[in-house]
Amino acid sequence: MSQLPYWLAEALAAERSPPRPALQGRQRADVCIVGGGFTGLWTAIMCKQARPDWQVVVLEKARCGSGASGRNGGCMLTWSTKYPSLRRWFGDSEASRLVQASEQAVADIASFCQQHAIDADIRLGGAVYAASNPAQIGRLAPVLAMLQQHSLNSWTALSPAQTSALSGSALLQDGYHSAPAGSLQPGKLVRGLLRVASEMGVQVHEHSTMTHLQEDGQVILHTAQGQVEASQAVLALNADMPGQFPAFANSILLVSSDMIITDAAPGKSAHWGWSAVRQCATCAPSSTTGAAHRTGG
Numbered sequence: 001m002s003q004l005p006y007w008l009a010e011a012l013a014a015e016r017s018p019p020r021p022a023l024q025g026r027q028r029a030d031v032c033i034v035g036g037g038f039t040g041l042w043t044a045i046m047c048k049q050a051r052p053d054w055q056v057v058v059l060e061k062a063r064c065g066s067g068a069s070g071r072n073g074g075c076m077l078t079w080s081t082k083y084p085s086l087r088r089w090f091g092d093s094e095a096s097r098l099v100q101a102s103e104q105a106v107a108d109i110a111s112f113c114q115q116h117a118i119d120a121d122i123r124l125g126g127a128v129y130a131a132s133n134p135a136q137i138g139r140l141a142p143v144l145a146m147l148q149q150h151s152l153n154s155w156t157a158l159s160p161a162q163t164s165a166l167s168g169s170a171l172l173q174d175g176y177h178s179a180p181a182g183s184l185q186p187g188k189l190v191r192g193l194l195r196v197a198s199e200m201g202v203q204v205h206e207h208s209t210m211t212h213l214q215e216d217g218q219v220i221l222h223t224a225q226g227q228v229e230a231s232q233a234v235l236a237l238n239a240d241m242p243g244q245f246p247a248f249a250n251s252i253l254l255v256s257s258d259m260i261i262t263d264a265a266p267g268k269s270a271h272w273g274w275s276a277v278r279q280c281a282t283c284a285p286s287s288t289t290g291a292a293h294r295t296g297g
């Protein structure tokens with residue numbers, strides 16, 4: 001059985017290219033980014049978009065996408081239902097900006113992929129939130145009222161028949177649908193970002209673990225066989241951050257998350273009406289249960 005995450009293995013099999021060469025010797029960069037996941041690669045692309053003349057280097061300890069970016073649920077969900085918490089932490093206008101930005105991100109990811117010919121199996125079927133037990137009924141109402149009050153509400157109430165038709169389950173009740181949401185194959189997205197970054201001139205080194213970092217006016221990032229001397233460094237290590245930089249241990253909270261993937265079941269998904277594939281979540285107090293489906297599943 002492959003040790004690679006399912007999505008990454010599928011993307012690498014389609015790509016059939018060898019790993020990007022490991023860093024050897026000394027290299028100079030304007031920006032050196034550590035971590036070849038969504039954060040690192042989008043950062044590299046945005047640096048190049050803003051400053052095409054910059055030398056941008058990415059160091060990735062395994063293959064790009066080996067971390068959470070190549071093993072997640074592929075759910076493109078927004079922060080609209082987090083609005084009350086965002087407002088509590090950041091105030092009205094920042095919370096509104098974040099909700100709108102999260103909705104815009106869904107369209108932006110889709111248009112970026114289209115523009116750069118990244119086939120990440122994107123499906124923009126929206127999201128359904130619904131109650132799976134009586135205690136959850138009505139939980140969304142105050143959140144949606146608050147969104148409505150600030151002209152941010154993208155959710156529409158569904159009838160019981162619509163809830164059941166859109167979710168594929170007769171057990172779900174009190175459903176709502178929001179259009180800005182969808183799903184994608186995350187391994188194909190992250191490997192597509194790698195291709196685009198490389199085409200823009202970003203130097204990506206796989207199997208190049210940053211072993212330590214020295215700050216001395218410049219930043220010097222060391223791997224087993226080389227160093228990058230950079231004006232700036234971006235640490236996009238995600239879950240590895242507190243382990244490798246203990247100074248962040250008290251400010252980064254690691255949250256575990258698991259995905260279960262089933263065999264493709266084309267007959268069943270057609271029966272459930274999932275041809276458009278949308279995200280379904282229940283209104284549990286502290287978590288949502290996302291459903292991402294394999295291509296053709």
Ligand SMILES: Cc1cc2nc3c(=O)[nH]c(=O)nc-3n(C[C@H](O)[C@H](O)[C@H](O)COP(=O)(O)OP(=O)(O)OC[C@H]3O[C@@H](n4cnc5c(N)ncnc54)[C@H](O)[C@@H]3O)c2cc1C
Pocket residue numbers: 034035036037038039040059060061062063064065066067068069070071072073074075076077208209210211236237238239240244257258259290
């Ligand atoms: C099971 C699961 C399900 C999820 N579901 C969803 C979802 O449905 N929708 C959603 O939006 N988000 C989801 N997420 C969250 C999402 O995957 C992450 O927010 C996102 O992938 C983080 O990207 P990243 O680039 O910051 O981190 P990562 O993808 O983890 O990238 C960090 C990279 O740094 C590399 N690295 C670490 N240390 C070093 C070093 N010393 N030198 C060089 N490289 C190093 C790692 O190998 C890794 O590739 C899920 C996460 C998990 C785990």
